[in-house]
Amino acid sequence: MESPLLASTSGLPESPFLRLWRGFLTGRVMVALCLLLLQVLGQIVSATANVPVLGLCLLYLVATLLLRVMAHERPPAPGAGAQWLPSIGVDLALIAGLQLLQTGPLNFTPLFGLPVLMAAVLGTLTLALGTTAAVTLLLLGWAWWSGHRLGLDDAQSYLQSALTGTGYFLVAFLVHQLATRLAREQLLAERSQMAARAQAEVSSLVIQNLHDGVLVVDDHDTVRAANPAALVLLGGSSYAQPPFDLTLDAAWTPLVQLARRSFRRAAPQAADVDLLHPGQSPTGLHVRTWLTSPRDPIHEPAASFERLCVIFLHDLREMEARLRTEKLAAMGRMSAAVAHEIRNPLAAIMQANALLDEDLQDPGHKRLATMVRQNAERLARIAEDVLDIARVQRQIGDVAAATLSLDDTVAQIWQDWSRHDPIRRRAQVLLEAPQAQVEFDTEHLRRVLVNLLDNALRYMGNQEDSLVVNTRVSPAGQAVLQVWSDGAPLDPSIERHLFEPFFSSESRSSGLGLYICRELCQRHGASIAYQRVQRTLARGVTGGNAFAVSFRRATRPVQTPSLFDTPVV
Structure with missing residues (x-):
């Protein structure tokens, strides 16, 4: 039967069991010192030398000191066994030896209480009762020895030894029960402390x-x-x-x-x-x-x-941004249905305006026709953006990704995009992943990259290095495409909703571009994320907004995509 006190606290560096063990070891040292001093003073006063008793006390002091120094960090197992011989065994042997060798009226049997208490508090009930039984046998043996040495059959000595042994049994049992109860309370207290500490850590992390x-x-x-x-x-x-x-x-x-x-x-x-x-x-x-x-x-x-x-x-x-996002999302669902209905009337308006423009000669009328055309085209673009969501969600599950070379594809897309406005569309293109092969549909990757470039162009500065397009392979072997621009930091309320549909910080934007980019990336097992990143440029360390697409590793051989095999979104 294991001691509850040890079971509840054995894993702690300063457990009550360990402190009690050290206390008993220190008490044994103090008892040994008192016995030695008592014998020395007694022999000086009586002018008689009892060398065996003095030597036994000195030997006990040495044994207690050795155990206090060597075993104070490793308390013995609570069960009965040889591990208790250096402590309880030595105490029983010493007290029995002193009682046997002493020649005066001094009685050492009360010292048996020390090993009994040690066994009851630190050991199992078996050890406590076994120690008490050994003490009782020693008391009865001493009563027999005294009667045999004096030639008397003293029944009173036997009775006194039996009563003393019975008292030790009661003390051992009660002390062990008290120690067990205190151990349970200690265990509950430790568990409560651990639960409170864990709850405090969780609350701190949440806050x-x-x-x-x-x-x-x-x-x-x-x-x-x-x-x-x-x-x-x-x-x-x-x-x-x-x-x-x-x-x-x-x-x-x-x-x-x-x-x-x-x-x-x-x-x-x-x-x-x-x-x-x-x-x-x-x-x-x-x-x-x-x-x-x-x-x-x-x-x-x-x-x-x-x-x-x-x-x-x-x-x-x-809070306002969240409400605005919810309202825009609801409006977007309605707009997707309305967009289908406005495309035909809008096409008729644009066609009629083009026919009228051919017959107009007055400059003022020509300007009005141009305004009609420009705004009709803007409405058409918004309608197309709204309908893009339905197209993407319908087509994205049916398109099979091709394995393509990341650097070659990015270079081609960049050339096509920059050719439309070479003066404004300038950037540093750093292609640092020549061996990277990614699984992605070519036109889908074009859509993602062009969208990111258009966003960067809207907010970047006028420096030669205001826009940086970079491909690289991460230390984990993952291919990454990053579009960085030196625009102002995004407001946290905007950053949290970047990839939500119909969310935009500008009234002239439909808020669908980044959402479609995210949907395309997820279809091909990639991910897209925003981060504020500092880059070291010729003008120094500059902060900017970076959108990074992390691709999954390619598992297919490189294929040459065909335009006839790729539906354009």
């Missing part, structure tokens, strides 16, 4: 990765904890990490007032506030506050309780 800000404020306006999103909403990472005073910045006054109102009314609060930092645009926030649970006056003393206010900060720009 740290929330897009919304979280602040924990006490009633003295001190921020006890804050996640990264909250620090950004408060004004950036230039402020110190918690704890810090929420009244340090005048722009945070609305948050201070809301927290104080929550403490004063002892109720949650909610409000829309603006944080006004000098020289910056106002930061609109939807703020909600919650108070920690009130104190239990029976189980929790007032001195050990402190109520806290948890403030949730929601960026209104993010």
Whole structure:
């Protein structure tokens, strides 16, 4: 039967079992010192030398010191066995030897309580009862030896030994039961601590990765904890990490007032506030506050309780962007149906306008006809973009990918795209994956790359190296195509919705280009992602927006795609 105390704490570096083991070892050393000093003083006072007893005490001191030094880090197994001989076995032998060799009235039998307690606390019930049985036999043996040496048959000595042994049995059993109960409570406490620690770590991870800000404020306006999103909403990472005073910045006054109102009314609060930092645009926030649970006056003393206010900060720009995305998605579903209906009337308008333009001579009328043509073409492009989603979803499952050379295909697409406007469409083309073969439909890859180039052209600067097209092979052996431009950083509220349909930061865009790119990439086992990347250029280190397509490894031989085999999306 294993000791519950050892089973519950054996895996811990400073377990109660280990501390008790060290305590018993130290106690044995102190008992050995006391015995040695007692014998030395007794023999000095009586002027008689009992060398065997003195030597036995000295030998016991050496044995306890050795065990304390050598075995204090490795407590023995709790079951009965030879591992207890250096401790319990030595104690029993020493006490029996002292009782046998002593010549005066001094009685050493009370020292038997030390090995009994050690076995009851640190060992199993079998070890405890076995040790107590050995002590009882020694007591009875001493009673027999005393009577034999004096030539008496002292029944009272036998009775006294039996009563003492019975008392040791009761003590051993009760102490072992108490140790077992304390071990169970210790085990429950450790499990509760582990669960609380795991829950705290999970809560911390969740809070740290929330897009919304979280602040924990006490009633003295001190921020006890804050996640990264909250620090950004408060004004950036230039402020110190918690704890810090929420009244340090005048722009945070609305948050201070809301927290104080929550403490004063002892109720949650909610409000829309603006944080006004000098020289910056106002930061609109939807703020909600919650108070920690009130104190239990029976189980929790007032001195050990402190109520806290948890403030949730929601960026209104993010909320508005989410609502706008949902509205645009709903409008897009309706627009896909409407687009089919407007294409025929729109074609008739464009054809009629072209016929009228042939007969017009007045310059003013010609300008009006040109305006009609331009806006009709724009409507046609929007209708085509809306219908592209249905085409992509219908055709994408039926198109078989070809294995193509990445560098050769990218070079051809780049030449075709730049030829339309050589002055504006300039870039650094770095083809660094000459051996890379990818599984992708040629026209689908053209659609993806052209879309990324068009987006980059819209926001990049006028430098020769404002646009960089790069192919490479990652250390893991994955081919990557990256389109980088030195445009301004994207707002986080826009970045989260880049690849959603009908989402765009511009009113003149349908918001379908990146969504179609993502759908095409997923069809061919590739992935597309956005990241803010710094590149080292001739003008220095420059930050820019990078869209990277990561291809899956090719599993087919290289094929020469035919235009007749590739449906154009």
